[in-house]
Amino acid sequence: MTEPLNILIIGLGLIGASFGKAIRAQGLNDRSVFVLGHDRSLGVADQAVALGVLDQAVTDLADLPRVDVVVLAVPVMAIGDVIDDIKPLIGSLQVLTDVGSVKGEVVRAVRARLGILPGCFVPGHPIAGAEQSGVAAARADLFDRHMHILTPLPESDPAAVQLITQLWQAIGADVVEMSVERHDEVLAATSHLPHLLAFSLVDTLARESDNREIFKYAAGGFRDFSRIAASDPTMWHDIFLTNKDATLSVLRRFQADLTMLEQAIEQGDGDLLHTVFTRAKSARDHFTQMLAERQKD
Template identity: 45%
Template sequence: MNATAATPPATVQRLAVIGCGLMGGSFALALRRAGLVQRVVGVARSPAARQQALHLGVVDEATDNAPAAAQGADVVLLAVPVAATAATLRALAPVLRPDALLMDVGSTKADVVQAARATLQGRLGRFVPAHPIAGKEKAGVEHASADLYRRAQVVLTPLPDTDPDALQHAQALWAALGARVRVMTPQAHDAALAAVSHLPHLLAFAAVYALATQPDGADKLALAGPGFRDFTRIAASDPEIWRDILHANAAQVRVQAAAFRAALDAFENALQEPARLQQLIEEASRVRRTWAPAGATPSP
């Protein structure tokens, strides 16, 4: 399931970053720092974002025209909001170079694959769906960093139609940025991410919501400490991005929510049985203490 490129990738001549925000901007900055890109063209809808991307040195050229940016590019990174994915792919398909590598950075993969099948036609083989497991609560190119993907895991979910060359190119690029690359099916990705990311976000949102909507919620909140701060950090995430992720992966999120509810039942039923409660907590505490986030330990 793991894959690491042994040879460094060839220098990218023209990188088109479609959606030049935190994710796309960080990819451009990281490639630049690695000396692996000659020219970066960024696409952003708002003039302010284009100005900022230029000002911060993230891109050499900024435009609001995605097909124009992608024209002649040897690598195209799609980093637009999920809702815009299908329309953007449709607009890009006719102008993509036949040998261009096309990747996205979306947090869900089955829906992106479906959109790619419906739109990319003859370019489908050059599309490598990608999900870099990295991010911040704050979006926008002003938070982009050449370090965002360093030691992060990047999951690639190739289709049966994907050219082996395109997959290998994608692996080499991400590995050159210091990421740990994994390859799996879109379905396995979505099931796993529902468990380790999407459901935790849903739970954090629900926990903050439940507290905030109590009559004396503000008074209670004033007593919250560092444990609450960390537990709910992800509840500050961008609402539109998470609306799309949770909606796109609703089926797998429901599977994980059901597993969570069963566990919560067990813990609540054990509140009056200290010995059983301790057993349950010990299992959770043991797992959490022995787990280390990817990157903190060597790749297995």
């Protein structure tokens, strides 16, 4: 009888816990899985067991049973320290992966702590999430029909890439591959900048003297735009500091366009405003259609 695939998830926030809950429910084709989990916050791993996220809580990373796959689901700037904790495991792993939103920094951290990039290492990033955080927010369907980006390295073992692809596909994700550099550029534009804008807008309005009146009358547009400002501040602090160059590049392009709109409003240039708004609506409609078609596949 085939032994179960032992998967260790380190970091039991929304993403790590949802991965555990989903893979426990689905398994891997005809092979069973056994999910272990560790979190630095006291009691979280035990809570994850009670919630059906894990099969077993791990208190001490120095005292582990056989592990085949390690999923690093901690903030990007914490990955280096975790690599130090699991160094004795790495030589026997089939897969070492992560879920961080900045791939360049993760690769740098692994290389700095190990001196090499091991063949089992396949960086990854699920394009899924919610404004809620923590193990209690875990959802087994969080990744269903959402993209999971893998950024295999020249050093990555094809067998490791195949196994981690199968794991994410088993829980409903659409797995695509991309270079580390391209990933960080794309995510700076599509995820990091929108989060920065949402955090900034909510903070600006919250510091107004009449903020209670402002928020009282905020309608759906503000609610929809500001939703992501409820995301985990520690995670996003790490993302902006570690994907600095790509984020600043897209931010500066956006600032230039915002200045153009400011001048158009000041000068009463309705034609420019209408052109920009029409172009944006067309792009958003096309994006909505793309999403709808993907959901039907």
